[in-house]
Amino acid sequence: MNILVACKIVPDDQDVKVAGDGSLDFSRAHKVVSTYDLNAIEAAAQIAAANDGSTVKAISVGPKKADDSKTKKNILARGVDELFLAADDALDGLDAFATAAELAKLAAKAGDWDVIVTGDGSADLYAKQTGVQLAAKLGVPFVSGVVSAEAADGKLVAKRLLESEEETVEVPLPAVVSVAPEFAEPRIAGMKDILAAGKKPMNVEGAEGAPAKAVEEVSVKAPAEVDRKKEMFDDVDAFAAAVKAAL
Amino acid sequence: MSKAFVIAETENGARELCAGARKLADEVVLVSVGAPVSGAADKSFHIDVPAGNIADDAYVTVNKIYDAEGGDVVLGEQTLRALSLVGRLAAKLGAAAITGVSAVEGGVATSMYFGGTGVREAKAAGDVAVYTFGPGVFDASEATGTDAVEEAAFEAPENAVAKTGSEALPPSDVNLAGADAIVACGRGFGAEEDLQLARDLAAKLGAELACSRPLAEGVDWFPREAYVGVSGAVVSPKVYVAVGISGQMQHMVGCNGADVIVAVNKDKNAPVFKACDYGFVGDLKTVLPALTAAL
Numbered sequence A: 001m002n003i004l005v006a007c008k009i010v011p012d013d014q015d016v017k018v019a020g021d022g023s024l025d026f027s028r029a030h031k032v033v034s035t036y037d038l039n040a041i042e043a044a045a046q047i048a049a050a051n052d053g054s055t056v057k058a059i060s061v062g063p064k065k066a067d068d069s070k071t072k073k074n075i076l077a078r079g080v081d082e083l084f085l086a087a088d089d090a091l092d093g094l095d096a097f098a099t100a101a102e103l104a105k106l107a108a109k110a111g112d113w114d115v116i117v118t119g120d121g122s123a124d125l126y127a128k129q130t131g132v133q134l135a136a137k138l139g140v141p142f143v144s145g146v147v148s149a150e151a152a153d154g155k156l157v158a159k160r161l162l163e164s165e166e167e168t169v170e171v172p173l174p175a176v177v178s179v180a181p182e183f184a185e186p187r188i189a190g191m192k193d194i195l196a197a198g199k200k201p202m203n204v205e206g207a208e209g210a211p212a213k214a215v216e217e218v219s220v221k222a223p224a225e226v227d228r229k230k231e232m233f234d235d236v237d238a239f240a241a242a243v244k245a246a247l
Numbered sequence B: 001m002s003k004a005f006v007i008a009e010t011e012n013g014a015r016e017l018c019a020g021a022r023k024l025a026d027e028v029v030l031v032s033v034g035a036p037v038s039g040a041a042d043k044s045f046h047i048d049v050p051a052g053n054i055a056d057d058a059y060v061t062v063n064k065i066y067d068a069e070g071g072d073v074v075l076g077e078q079t080l081r082a083l084s085l086v087g088r089l090a091a092k093l094g095a096a097a098i099t100g101v102s103a104v105e106g107g108v109a110t111s112m113y114f115g116g117t118g119v120r121e122a123k124a125a126g127d128v129a130v131y132t133f134g135p136g137v138f139d140a141s142e143a144t145g146t147d148a149v150e151e152a153a154f155e156a157p158e159n160a161v162a163k164t165g166s167e168a169l170p171p172s173d174v175n176l177a178g179a180d181a182i183v184a185c186g187r188g189f190g191a192e193e194d195l196q197l198a199r200d201l202a203a204k205l206g207a208e209l210a211c212s213r214p215l216a217e218g219v220d221w222f223p224r225e226a227y228v229g230v231s232g233a234v235v236s237p238k239v240y241v242a243v244g245i246s247g248q249m250q251h252m253v254g255c256n257g258a259d260v261i262v263a264v265n266k267d268k269n270a271p272v273f274k275a276c277d278y279g280f281v282g283d284l285k286t287v288l289p290a291l292t293a294a295l
C-alpha cells in the first residue's frame, strides 16, 4: 500500500504570548506537529507495517517557518519514508478549501497513492474539514473518526467511532480517511530514529502563488481572563476547609 | 430575501440550527440525514440513507438540493457525518466552513483559536458563508416552521463507501451537566488503580468524576462523555477539583464556568495554578488521601 499522511505544522500554543493590545503573539513559538496529526502519522505507519511493501509519505502545507529542521526530522522519525512540504508565507493560515488544493498538488508530486490519512483536526482551528475537502478535490471517498483499518483487496475495512455508534465500513480505494486519536498513540521517536530521519528525502518547495482565500480572518485575541483567587495552601486542613466552604 | 440552508443529523441539532438560521436569514431550508424533522423550517427535506450506505455519502443529494434551493448562508451541525456533508458542499462552493462558531454578528463569526488560547473572528470571503455550530448555541425550542417533510432520494456517489455493520455505543452513566461538584483526573494519575483516590474524594464531596481528554482516549480509563474541555463536556459546577491536570487551555475552557476551581498538582509551575482559586502543590497520592480525611 502506498500511504500518504497529511500533517500540519503549527506554533506550539504553550509558547504563545499575549501582546499589550490583547492580540496573540506567535512569533517566538516553536514549530510542532499538530497534536492529533501525530496520531495520524502513527496510524499510517501501523497500516504500512501490517501490509508488506508499503510506503508512507508525509505531505504538509504551511508558512516558511514550517521548514524547520527539527520538525521535519520529527515527522520522518515516526515510520515515514519521505516528506513533501510546501513552505511559503503565501501558504500561511490557509482555510480548508485552499489547504486541500495545495495538498492535492503535493499528493500528485508524491506519486501513486492508495490512501491519504489525515488527523482528527488541527490544533489551531480544529475544524475537521481538511480531509473531506481534500477528498472532494480529488473526487474520492471519505470517512472520518476511523479507529481501526485493515487493507483488503482494493478496500479499507474500517471502524468509525461516531457520536452514538460505531460503524463498520468498506472504503473503496483510493480514499481519504481521517483518523480519531484512539486509532494509535504516537510513538516516542528514539535518538536512532531521529538520526536516520535526517537522511531521508525531504522535498521542500515554495508556493506557485498565493491561493485565494475562502475565509478572511478579522482578528485573533486573547480570551477575557476569568478572575480567580489563586490562593495557595500548604496545610491540608486549611485547604480542606476552603474546599468545604465552596460547596 | 436571504435564505439559510441547514444540514443536520440529529433532531435536536436540526431544531437548534433552524432556530439560529432564522436570526441570520428570512427563509430556512433544512436537510436532515437522520430522522425527518417537522415544524422547524420553511422547507424541510429528509434523506433516508439506505442501510448499506453511510450518511456522509448523502452529499450527492444534499448538493443537488442546494443547487435547487440555494442559500446565502449554510449552517451545519457538528457531528462527524454532518461535518462530512458540510465539507463536500463547501468544496463545491469554493468555500470553507468556519467551525465551532459561538456567535455570528454582521457576517463575522466568533470561534476559538487553539482550543481557547485565543478568540478568533473570521468571515467568509465568497458569496456563501458556511458555519458549523456545536450543541447549545441556539435554543431548539425557538424553531418554527412547516409540518410538511419532503423525502429526497439518496443518490450514491461513484465509489460509495459500504456500511457493513453498526453497533450502538453503550449509554454512559456520566452526568456532569447537573453536578454541584466535580473531581477531574488528569495524566498525573500514573496507574488506573490510583483513580480510587479520586473516587474516595468524590464520594466525600458528593462529586461526579470527570477527566482530561487523554484519560478518555489515549488510555480508556473513562468514557468519552467524562472528559471536560473544548472538544468535550463544558461544565459549571460550584466546585471543580482538577487533580493531576496541567491546566492547558483546551481543558480549562470546559470548566471556566465553575464557581470555584481547586487544583492539586505536583508541579508548582503548572498553568492550572494560574487559573484556580485554591491550589495545593504536592503528589496526588499523598494529598488526596489527606484531603479526603480532612473533609
Ligand SMILES: Cc1cc2nc3c(=O)[nH]c(=O)nc-3n(C[C@H](O)[C@H](O)[C@H](O)COP(=O)(O)OP(=O)(O)OC[C@H]3O[C@@H](n4cnc5c(N)ncnc54)[C@H](O)[C@@H]3O)c2cc1C
Pocket (backbone or CB within 6 Å): A035, A036, A121, A122, A123, A124, A126, B115, B185, B186, B187, B188, B189, B211, B212, B213, B214, B227, B228, B229, B230, B231, B232, B233, B243, B244, B245, B246, B247, B248, B250, B251, B254, B264, B265, B266, B267, B270, B282, B283, B284, B285
Ligand atoms: C484540538 C485539541 C483539542 C483538545 N481538546 C481537549 C479537551 O477537550 N479536553 C482536554 O482535557 N484536553 C484537550 N486537549 C488536550 C490538551 O491540549 C492537553 O494535552 C490535555 O488537556 C492534557 O491533559 P492532562 O492535564 O491530564 O495531562 P498533562 O498535560 O500531561 O498534565 C499532567 C499533570 O499532572 C501533574 N502530575 C504528574 N504526576 C503527578 C502526581 N503524582 N501528583 C500530582 N500531579 C501530578 C503534572 O505536573 C502535570 O501538570 C486537546 C488538544 C487539542 C490539540
